[in-house]
Amino acid sequence: MNDWLTRKEEYLPRAGGLRFLDRSLLSILSVLSRIRRPEKTVGGQVYRLNPTLKLVTVFIVILTLSLSRSASFVYLADSCILLAAALLDAGDLLNTLLLSTTIALFGLLILLPSMFTGNGGNSLLLLAKIAGSALAVNFLAHSTKWRHMTRAIKFFRVPDLFILVLELAVKYIVILGEFSIHMLQALRARSVGRNTHAHRELSNLAGILYFKSREMAEQTYSAMECRGFTGEYPSPKVRTFSASDLVYLGANLALAAAFVYFSLGKNG
Amino acid sequence: MQDIKSKQNESNLIELRGITYAYRETSALDDVVLSIAEGESVALIGPNGSGKSTLLKLLNGIIFPSAGSYRFDGEEIGEKRLRDPMFAKRFHQRVGFVFQNPDAQLFCANVYEEIAFGPRQMHLPEDEVDRRVDDCLELLGIVKLRHREPYHLSEGEKRKVAIACVLSLNPEVLTLDEPMDGLDPRTKRFLRDFLAEINRAGKTVICATHEFGYIDGAFRRGIVFGEDHQVVRDGDLGEILADGEFMERFNLK
Numbered sequence A: 001m002n003d004w005l006t007r008k009e010e011y012l013p014r015a016g017g018l019r020f021l022d023r024s025l026l027s028i029l030s031v032l033s034r035i036r037r038p039e040k041t042v043g044g045q046v047y048r049l050n051p052t053l054k055l056v057t058v059f060i061v062i063l064t065l066s067l068s069r070s071a072s073f074v075y076l077a078d079s080c081i082l083l084a085a086a087l088l089d090a091g092d093l094l095n096t097l098l099l100s101t102t103i104a105l106f107g108l109l110i111l112l113p114s115m116f117t118g119n120g121g122n123s124l125l126l127l128a129k130i131a132g133s134a135l136a137v138n139f140l141a142h143s144t145k146w147r148h149m150t151r152a153i154k155f156f157r158v159p160d161l162f163i164l165v166l167e168l169a170v171k172y173i174v175i176l177g178e179f180s181i182h183m184l185q186a187l188r189a190r191s192v193g194r195n196t197h198a199h200r201e202l203s204n205l206a207g208i209l210y211f212k213s214r215e216m217a218e219q220t221y222s223a224m225e226c227r228g229f230t231g232e233y234p235s236p237k238v239r240t241f242s243a244s245d246l247v248y249l250g251a252n253l254a255l256a257a258a259f260v261y262f263s264l265g266k267n268g
Numbered sequence B: 001m002q003d004i005k006s007k008q009n010e011s012n013l014i015e016l017r018g019i020t021y022a023y024r025e026t027s028a029l030d031d032v033v034l035s036i037a038e039g040e041s042v043a044l045i046g047p048n049g050s051g052k053s054t055l056l057k058l059l060n061g062i063i064f065p066s067a068g069s070y071r072f073d074g075e076e077i078g079e080k081r082l083r084d085p086m087f088a089k090r091f092h093q094r095v096g097f098v099f100q101n102p103d104a105q106l107f108c109a110n111v112y113e114e115i116a117f118g119p120r121q122m123h124l125p126e127d128e129v130d131r132r133v134d135d136c137l138e139l140l141g142i143v144k145l146r147h148r149e150p151y152h153l154s155e156g157e158k159r160k161v162a163i164a165c166v167l168s169l170n171p172e173v174l175t176l177d178e179p180m181d182g183l184d185p186r187t188k189r190f191l192r193d194f195l196a197e198i199n200r201a202g203k204t205v206i207c208a209t210h211e212f213g214y215i216d217g218a219f220r221r222g223i224v225f226g227e228d229h230q231v232v233r234d235g236d237l238g239e240i241l242a243d244g245e246f247m248e249r250f251n252l253k
Helices: A019-035 A051-067 A071-085 A090-116 A120-143 A146-156 A160-189 A198-226 A243-267 B002-010 B052-059 B085-094 B111-121 B126-139 B155-167 B185-200 B237-242 B244-249
Strands: B012-023 B026-037 B041-045 B067-072 B095-098 B173-177 B204-208 B221-225 B231-236
Touching: A019 A160, A051 A071, A051 A120, A051 A146, A051 A243, A071 A090, A071 A120, A071 A243, A090 A120, A146 A160, A160 A198, A160 B095, B012 B052, B026 B052, B026 B204, B026 B231, B041 B052, B041 B185, B052 B067, B052 B095, B052 B173, B052 B204, B085 B095, B095 B155, B111 B126, B111 B155, B126 B155, B155 B173, B155 B185, B173 B185, B185 B204, B221 B237, B231 B237, B237 B244
Parallel strands: B041 B204, B041 B221, B095 B173, B173 B204
Antiparallel strands: B012 B026, B012 B067, B221 B231
């Protein structure tokens, strides 16, 4: 055994943080945790609503928000969306509000010049539309699992094969995300000194990730071939409606009626 | 057994008291109490999902317990302590970790760069770096891989490179997560003999493994984890492996 291995290392590290690695780890972990939210078996009714119904109604709400010129309708719609979001669990509600507020603030920043030049009313209306749309999308994202969402888009006559590709993509984002975490943890465990090439190491990791994903894609394709895959992918049938689905649908129909009423009022 | 216990009392390098680790309501370790002395060779054995890998990650400061305390060389190891970059670097130099998946560990352009990565960070002179890399290549029998790209190596070669790149840091404690997983018998025997030799050189070796046919002789002490994520037995590895009824009861055979 070589002599350096038989004696203890008298090593004094030099200054220089590991924050770059920690930040990278944290950001990947936070993205993954959003995708891998545990299945909510307890909690609000909103988590058990028919995902296709939620997707379609959110789409219609965003459309009506965009088309409406009535401030009353926009504020009414925003209030209804906020009410729906309030039914989320505390953690999800906080995330929804934070994200939506951030988007709205960004919108405000862009609209400030318009406000200062005398377009205050329209700018505020636009801001309310942005906030409402962001809230609706985040409500959908936080109350629906990814795999339910990918199946719900079948309503829009999206080919089954596209849904398969989307599902595989989401699944492999998680798998490769976890692999990235292991790589970053391994890099952190070997970060024993001042690493002036941390960015280079991260780009090396990205390269390895690319090789890994290509290898896994080839293996998945071979596995699918071995199981008789010919390009057809029957998606499972959408669930039937429950009582809460009907209540939710009723509320959305009422909002649609309000859109028509306020639009007619505006025009007539 | 007496030999192991007396060694434990002498100088416990690693002390775990009431360690519990849970993630999103899933328990991975439950009230683990154990001590490991300097120079010990320990095999962590248990069925899949019993907490072996979790314990190794904890020992390396990659994850932190939900409850309990972990002391390394008398120093409390926790998230707050490891936020001190100077301490974290020194800690990671003293405790080396070979991950279960070598692909996660290898990212440099070639094997030489991979093994030189750690010593260069320690700002060792380049001739010392060169010496360490050469020594590690020779110890692991991978001299011919010096200029090869790690990602295109075979599984066994990757494992050896992964061990070499941790060994070049000259850690006091070498922790390995299933190092023999998926390897051919000759490579397993090589790793067994290598780990025994490293331990004789004075390093503390802690290894999670299922390869009961290849660990006898490499490790003196066995810590068995049950499916309830607790330590169910801690003692002489030979005695544990010879206890057929125990091995079957705890899903080890």
